[in-house]
Amino acid sequence: MKFDRRYILPGLLILLFLIVAIFPGMFAPYSISDRTATYQAPGADHLLGTDNMGKDIFSLLIYAARWTLMIGFASGLLAVFVGTAVGLLAGWRRGALDEFLMGTTDIVLILPKIPLVIILAAYLGPSPWVLIFVLGLLSWESIARVVRSKVIQIRSSEYILAARCLGFSDCRIMFKEILPVVFPVIVPKFVLVTAAAMISEASLAFLGLSDPQTVSWGGMISDAFTYSGFLRGMWYWWLPPALCIILGVLAITSLAFIHERGVREVMQL
Amino acid sequence: MNKVLARKLVRYAVCLLIVVLLVFLLPRCMPGDPVQCLVGEDVYLTQEILDSVTAKLGLDRPLFEQFQIYIGDLFTGDLGYSYTRHQNVADLIWDRLPWTLLLTGMSMLIGYAFGIIAGTWSGWMTEKKRAKIMTGFGVFVSCIPPYLLGLIFFSVFVYQLGWFPYKGFYETPDFFSVVYHMALPVLTLALFVFARNMIIMRGSVLTEKNQLYPQFAKSLGIPRRKIIYGHVMKNAILPILTHFAIDFGFILSGALFIEIIFSLNGLGRVMYTAVLNLDYPVLSGLFLVIALMAICANLIADILYGIIDPRVKRGDDQ
Numbered sequence: 065m066k067f068d069r070r071y072i073l074p075g076l077l078i079l080l081f082l083i084v085a086i087f088p089g090m091f092a093p094y095s096i097s098d099r100t101a102t103y104q105a106p107g108a109d110h111l112l113g114t115d116n117m118g119k120d121i122f123s124l125l126i127y128a129a130r131w132t133l134m135i136g137f138a139s140g141l142l143a144v145f146v147g148t149a150v151g152l153l154a155g156w157r158r159g160a161l162d163e164f165l166m167g168t169t170d171i172v173l174i175l176p177k178i179p180l181v182i183i184l185a186a187y188l189g190p191s192p193w194v195l196i197f198v199l200g201l202l203s204w205e206s207i208a209r210v211v212r213s214k215v216i217q218i219r220s221s222e223y224i225l226a227a228r229c230l231g232f233s234d235c236r237i238m239f240k241e242i243l244p245v246v247f248p249v250i251v252p253k254f255v256l257v258t259a260a261a262m263i264s265e266a267s268l269a270f271l272g273l274s275d276p277q278t279v280s281w282g283g284m285i286s287d288a289f290t291y292s293g294f295l296r297g298m299w300y301w302w303l304p305p306a307l308c309i310i311l312g313v314l315a316i317t318s319l320a321f322i323h324e325r326g327v328r329e330v331m332q333l
Numbered sequence: 334m335n336k337v338l339a340r341k342l343v344r345y346a347v348c349l350l351i352v353v354l355l356v357f358l359l360p361r362c363m364p365g366d367p368v369q370c371l372v373g374e375d376v377y378l379t380q381e382i383l384d385s386v387t388a389k390l391g392l393d394r395p396l397f398e399q400f401q402i403y404i405g406d407l408f409t410g411d412l413g414y415s416y417t418r419h420q421n422v423a424d425l426i427w428d429r430l431p432w433t434l435l436l437t438g439m440s441m442l443i444g445y446a447f448g449i450i451a452g453t454w455s456g457w458m459t460e461k462k463r464a465k466i467m468t469g470f471g472v473f474v475s476c477i478p479p480y481l482l483g484l485i486f487f488s489v490f491v492y493q494l495g496w497f498p499y500k501g502f503y504e505t506p507d508f509f510s511v512v513y514h515m516a517l518p519v520l521t522l523a524l525f526v527f528a529r530n531m532i533i534m535r536g537s538v539l540t541e542k543n544q545l546y547p548q549f550a551k552s553l554g555i556p557r558r559k560i561i562y563g564h565v566m567k568n569a570i571l572p573i574l575t576h577f578a579i580d581f582g583f584i585l586s587g588a589l590f591i592e593i594i595f596s597l598n599g600l601g602r603v604m605y606t607a608v609l610n611l612d613y614p615v616l617s618g619l620f621l622v623i624a625l626m627a628i629c630a631n632l633i634a635d636i637l638y639g640i641i642d643p644r645v646k647r648g649d650d651q
Binding site: 167170171173174175176177178179180182183184186187259263266267270271272273285289294297299302306309310313314317318321 | 341343344345347348351352355356359360363472473476477478480481484485487488492578579582583585586589590593594604605608609611613616617619620623624627628631
């Protein structure tokens with residue numbers, strides 16, 4: 065298989081974000097509890113200046129990578145898990161169960177997500193775990209649909225028939241025979257859900273619905289907006305986290321797009 | 334069509350029921366005092382008022398009776414009372430809703446019109462450099478959370494260049510003042526809508542392009558412009574409609590965030606202050622209204638779909 069060079073740039077970017085997220089201590093000059101003079105301009109001591117609490121913005125930026133990526137990937141994983149299970153079951157069993165599961169999928173699709181997450185986060189308290197849980201459980205519907213249509217496509221193929229004739233259990237057929245075929249469709253969807261979760265997280269944090277104990281890029285922008293970072297013209301406060309969100313989402317999405325194009329090319333052969 | 338529509342109507346009804354149940358059950362099932370959860374956490378009220386709230390909502394009665402009272406209230410248009418703002422929630426939302434709908438409607442009109450045309454063009458001319466640049470731009474914009482786009486525009490055009498005003502509407506909104514204040518927010522949201530629709534339309538045109546009828550039309554000597562915008566676009570527009578239903582909620586939420594950034598006098602600011610003050614009645618009311626609008630948008634999309642695509646009417650599609 066030929067390696068696609070278009071993967072390199074977004075791949076490297078994501079790798080960089082991941083390394084920074086896992087080992088923030090190696091890159092950040094200060095810890096997030098260190099405080100100095102407030103509202104400093106960028107300089108030799110503080111690469112991006114300091115915020116309203118006197119914290120080093122560059123260090124915050126680095127520590128924030130962890131929660132933003134964590135929330136994105138964890139809710140992406142949860143969505144993949146639920147969506148694949150629903151799609152497999154609905155596509156394999158058909159009938160009333162299919163009708164019920166797809167009805168549920170439609171309903172989840174209609175629910176306005178961001179207002180729903182806002183009201184849930186307001187009641188349940190702004191913990192990152194609540195966010196992961198809610199975002200994950202609200203974004204599986206597109207995965208379920210794709211998986212279902214793929215399963216319906218292959219369930220009548222001969223090798224599945226052979227497996228059934230050999231007397232393999234439904235469970236085994238689903239996991240050993242169908243799942244590997246469905247997998248390539250799931251990957252780009254996982255990536256897109258992750259990107260969408262990162263965007264949602266950034267939006268919620270902007271509203272102030274993020275745990276004050278955890279730093280995230282959206283939370284930094286929110287702080288800059290509420291604590292007069294804008295009126296002071298401190299672009300070095302809100303622009304770097306904004307760029308990080310945009311670059312992260314862009315890198316992740318472009319992976320999905322390249323992959324999907326690859327799939328399409330293979331299908332046409 | 335009737336069977337398909339009936340099935341969809343059942344789903345919408347269930348969806349509405351879930352939304353209402355959620356708004357009803359959340360404050361009542363939270364640990365702690367349900368009265369506090371219903372009036373909001375950051376307000377201090379006298380015992381007298383708390384007792385009257387308890388009596389009005391029937392909080393000392395069984396859950397089912399409470400639900401009956403709640404549904405009865407909803408049907409009379411009573412969404413509760415905000416003790417933080419000292420205002421009826423329904424009045425508050427009714428007051429601000431037109432401004433939000435104006436922002437959303439204008440942006441959608443502009444974004445959809447340009448997005449569909451640009452998407453058709455760039456889907457047809459995939460090899461042209463300009464089409465590639467436009468597609469890249471579309472992907473880039475759709476990766477930016479709408480409120481960030483608003484922040485960037487705000488800081489460049491309002492803060493640095495001073496082309497647009499800092500704050501929302503004045504007391505007396507005359508036409509030019511509204512245009513002056515709305516221009517940048519509408520542009521921001523429209524750009525976002527444009528990017529999304531352009532990408533969807535491009536993909537749709539790409540698959541339409543491989544069909545035989547455009548080639549047939551070409552062999553008949555029909556001019557290219559007519560083929561693209563008369564025939565291909567008409568067929569390729571269906572996914573846009575499907576996505577309209579899903580996107581509506583998304584665009585509306587985007588509008589709320591953009592209102593916060595530009596200090597516009599719409600539901601966004603209401604939501605922002607409600608989140609900051611944990612004003613639960615307002616948040617619940619907002620969620621109900623937005624969900625209702627999203628369901629209506631889905632219904633409209635279904636009906637339009639039936640009109641535009643006769644295959645759905647005959648039931649071939651299902």
